[in-house]
Amino acid sequence: MKKLVRNTFMLAALPLAVTAAFTGSAVAQTPTLSEADKATSGKLYFERCAGCHGMLRKGATGKNLEPANAAKLGQSRLEKVLAYGTEGGMPNFDDILSKKEISDIATYLQMPPEAPPEWGMKQMKESWKLEVPVAQRPTKKLNNINLENVFSVTLRDSGEVALIDGDTKKIWGIVKTGYAVHISRLSASGRYVHVIGRDGRYDLIDMWYETPKIVATMKAGYEARSIDTSKYKGFEDKYAVVGSYWPPQYAILDGETLEPLKLISTRGVTVDGEYHPEPRVASIVSSHDKPEWVINIKETGMIKLVDYSDIANLKEITINSAKFLHDGGWDASKRYFLVAANASNKVAVVDTKAGKLAALVDTAKIPHPGRGANFNHPKFGPVWATSHLGADVITLIGTDPEKNPQHAWKVVQEVKNHGANSLFVKSHPKSKNLWADAPLNPDPKLAGSVTVYNIDDLGKADPKPEVLDLAAAANLGKTKGIQRVVHGEYNKAGDEVWFSVWTGNKTEPSAIVVVDDKTRKVKTVIKDKRLVTPTGKFNVYNTQHDIY
Ligand code: DHE
Helix, strand or coil: CCCCCCCCCCEEECCCCCCCCCCCCCCCCCCCCCCCHHHHHHHHHHHHHHHHHCCCCCCCCCCCCCHHHHHHHHHHHHHHHHHCCCCCCCCCCCCCCHHHHHHHHHHHCCCCCCCCCCCHHHHHHHHHCCCCHHHHCCCCCCCCCHHHHHEEEEHHHHHHEEECCCCCEEEEEEEEECCCCCEECCCCCCCCCEEEEECCEEEEEEEECCCEEEEEECCCCEEEEEECCCCCCCCCCCEEEEEEEEEEEEEECCCCCEEEEEEECCCCEEECCCCCCCCCEEEEEEECCEEEEEECCCCCEEEEEEEECCHHHEEEEEHHHHHHCCEEEECCCCCEEEEEEEHHHEEEEEECCCEEEEEEEEECEEEEEEEEEEEECCCEEEEEEEECCCEEEEEEEEEECCCCCCCCEEEEEEEECCCCCCCCCEEECCCEEEECCCCCCCCCHHHCEEEEEEHHHCCCCCCCEEEEEEEHHHHCCCCCCCCCCEEEEECCCEEEEEEECCCCCCCCCEEEEEEEECCCCCCECCCCCCCEEEEEEHHHHHHCCCCC
């Protein structure tokens, strides 16, 4: 088997030459950096900025930062925005980057971007490593862990995932993965955890061993964020799919070995008919009712319904929606998929049964749902919720065209969040609560708090939320990094909700706060020096069954 090829291009020094063709009002000096500073800035740009602004800096969730635009802002303004963030959703970096790093990135942005190399089938196959062939894996579960209540937790800056036993709140195992695993998804059987690193490394973790173990790994590209598995009857654990940011493409893999099987480029024209060189793959979700994945292409605004029943003769339905598709989730019936076209301030609704767009809903600025939250509203029936990066509200959209057609695909209510710069909302079918975070808010008090609404109160004229300062409850003491409370996730029973307290800095302590959903009191604070920068948490059962 071939060795895993690591991402090296970002670390390589980039050429020094700076084109003088950089336009800008009264900018006198040519921006330049030493070779070493340019390489460091390139690496930091990749780690902290490329996700929002694109490798080619053409903009998506974040603004277009090609040299002409960056130069218009100028060195000093760029430094301020990088240091302190903006109310439009740009986070502050003064707590995790030094003054020199901020200044160098501001200069780097005024220099021309370089397209990273391609990563095709040949490289994918060379990177593929089958650590344990299927026939040599356990034939029964070798541990006493209640796997359905395990949480797969991203340890962002240590390049690891912690598998935490949700019953005992103890770390069951730590697995070395790619850099900054973005999401964990489950195989249809619930046995395997699939994790994708920001650096494109994909690991398959088998939970039937005494402690969790990687049984296969491959590299899907230089940058990736999304994966899912085949969940339709007859295809359980058969395939996996991985979307890349760079190169812009998705690959279909064997679900139990990660062997690359098919690669499809997503380069093409946008919904406006313009060619785009970097249409990145954003969220992917797997249908339970069809052999189909919903694959959202960020820059083009096209939603692909990919039929995996015959991958040699792959059928794709392409649905035009709106540009800058990002994250999303199912409605409660799992017929409709709602996805944020975030920089277009819209939510697109796909009817997966009919195979077409059901609606494009206008919302407040930059919706960012994660997978969103589903619940029965006392006045409007079934709704799906999203919070926003660019506005301090939580938006509720009606999702029941059959019994509540007057509310379907309309913003039925906007309630206040405690701040803008929110990333995730969460609820659970057994809960009466709706939770929202605001981790990217530059105000530490807001970034460290969550808003919680009683769902029954949402029928009142002026529903009042409770705001809980969970960073304070974690009692981590003073840290240089802002203690950002991020990503609520329920346990299997739906009676606890877990939040990460993320300092964004791997040398400082972080924690996970477990809140009793009924009393809203902190039940446990999980602290462990191995819990380095925890962010996303994925409960096995809820993720396997798309419960949110
Ligand atoms: Fe995410 C989901 C992309 C920054 C934590 N993030 C997603 C998805 C995409 C995405 C496309 C949907 C995946 C899916 O469902 O298949 N995220 C991006 C970015 O491009 C962005 C804005 C910038 C970047 O450089 O990556 C970004 N994301 C972050 C973070 O900084 C977060 C807070 C911390 C981290 O770990 O990097 C973060 N993103 C998450 C989490 C999810 C996610 C926890 C899954 C939410 C869920 O409940 O499913």
